[in-house]
Amino acid sequence: MGTVFLVHNRTSDPTASSPFALKVVEKSTIRTKLDADRRARWEIDVLRRLHNHAFLPSLIGSLETDEFLAYAVPYCPGGDLNVLRYRQTDRVFSPAVIRFYLAEIICALDHLHTMHIAYRDLKPENILIQSSGHVTLTDFDLSRTLAPKQLKSLASSPENTITDAFKTRKHRRNLTKIIKNVVVLEKGGGALLKKAKSARVSPVSRRRLSFETGEKSNSFVGTEEYVAPEVVRGDGHEFAVDWWALGVLAYEMLYGRTPFRGRNRKETFRNVLLKSPEFVGRRTALTDLIQRLLEKDPTKRLGYTRGASEIKEHEFFRGLQWDLLTEVLRPPFLPSREDEEDLTEKGVGGMDVREYFERQKAPPSFPPSPLPSPSSEHLKFKEF
Template identity: 65%
Template sequence: MDNPKSQPPPPPLTLDNLGVIKVLGKGAMGTVFLVHDTFHDPCALSPFALKTVDKSSFPYSKPDAERRARWETTVLSRLRHPFLPTLLGFSETSDILCYAVPYCPGGDLNALRYTQSDRVFSPCAIRFYLAEIVIALEHLHTLGIAYRDLKPENILIQQSGHVTLTDFDLSRSLTPNKNLNSLEFYSDPGTDYLPAQQTEYKIFRHIAKLVRLPNKKYTSTTTTTARNGLRKVKSARVSPVSRRNPSSFYERSNSFVGTEEYVAPEILRGEGHEFSVDWWALGVLCYEMSYGRTPFKGKNRKETFKRILMMEPEFIGKKSALTDLIGKLLDKDPTRRLGYKRGASEIKEHEFFDGLKWDLLTEVVRPPFLPLRDATDLTEVKKGGINITEYFEKLKAPPSPLWSPSNDDEWRSNVSLTEF
């Protein structure tokens, strides 16, 4: 596995040369802008996304947030893949830390789903997007990286119509478990948390044990809707608490992280987890693309977690290769889950992908959706705009758009167990 420290440093960004075209959104770790290099690209023919982190307003403790941001840039610097972003540049001042990645004008998969009939994708579209996501995850796992935050909002559509995974601040590097008695772990970004947070983590572990009951079917579902019709979904990006659990071929992480409706049962049970959590999340994603909702959504976070632990996904209509794939990805036992033994190879061999030419996916010229560049992007360029440094100097209040292009949607907003 590549050593992150052996990677060359990213090219520096000259902040005074970066002109803001518009705010793409605001997330847990910072604000994302669409910018262009006013010196080398004055007409903004090749804009890019700039993720900036204001050091004075970190959502967590300052050391943790800074560690998470630096960890994400470390991961990005290692990526060289058509379905994953690359680090275009990096810069840091006493006030902000920022890094550049390619711009994806097609928005995210959640926003795209809401443009579809009945807010679901066709089986052909599902097959295309799932295949590209499988290949992207396969590459990450080859590098020893567990992604751990797969969800529609983190799947962006490139100008070409192909996908790109984004947001790697919850990812983690896992190393082969060569010596079970003296296992050394890579530390999770942000493992230094207040004792109160660790206590609440232990309390939820107790709750998880109490609900380990035989599988029970639930028929009721609840959803909430934002002003623009997009479904509001909350998130459980919870404080990691690391422990040692040397019981597999790879080290296992015990961090309680992820997005509420996509969290794998082994994370909730505190059993330790590996790459298989990404295949679980792929199953949840596939279900949402097929039915327009996630399979275990409850009235609140506690009920959602109980459903993840207790109930099986409910399918409508006749069994098919697609429902079989979802069922095998959503096996609550990670050792029996599709992808556990041989990784992505097992998933590629499933009948849902029969006939798919995996090595030719990058050459597909007519994906299910081709984005058009918004002409309004150039409005600020024509006005002259402001550079990124001036933006932070003049606009102290946080921008209103959200990080997900699914604006006005709470999109699985960041929370912790203190909200229970």
């Protein structure tokens, strides 16, 4: 949708001690660009409504010129959850680490849902690690406002803590844990990490519905491997799509792969509709949680009836003090000093944003020019 730059204010922050992320969307009369412009404006509106939540970003400021729409959010030096997972020896997280991150993500989604916003794009690349080690969600351009469900009665709701089979087994044991792809930050001319492009599904609305009204959305949005069955079927969807994506995310954190990925998009969607997630080894509270989140019928999915409250009551989170998550001083991983290195030199010899976009449009030179200097990848945004 846009290009994300790592920038700092040369006037108020000459040593680059407080850099921030600047997302810039180039305006155009081309239809695809108009859609990006509309989505960028929506994201800015959502960011304006997010105030001081520990696991959600805040809007530092925005700017519009005849050519660009730009907005700034805090910089997260720890990269995203996918980068962090790839740094692990087996490219997976322990149940204890998964528990910590899922808890914070649930709190973020819960807050969005109380604002009647369905996130609709939960995936590791959109979960960033702050300097404190806590998470924050990013990219709200695919989110939308939905009217809350009107439930007749909650008195007859089934117990939502754990399946009977697992509960019985547990009791028995008791007797005897910002551009097209990902933003790549440069270090001394070398990329920090180059990742495969996510197969993001562009918003395609099956009906011309208002962006603000309606209990269900009929848009086809998300990232292939995280799209819920009701989205693929076109049945209309609501907040439960975020709990499905949470189940896919938990599975990937546990096994290092998503549960429904196929050889192509068609096979992936078929797996989403028909295939059951495969688990290895004995049944645990974590695998039970994942299975209940990956219920293909959204009305039977954990979190459908009472939202995040149901998920927080699950056995996997037993004993977790939800109100003290923000007080954790030593999260599982903290950004290294290299991640938070001084950026003073990176701000030297930058370029104007306009020059950057003009260079992207220029045809490649032949033969290829020598490798660019590190400073060529940084910018000075004169008007911001």
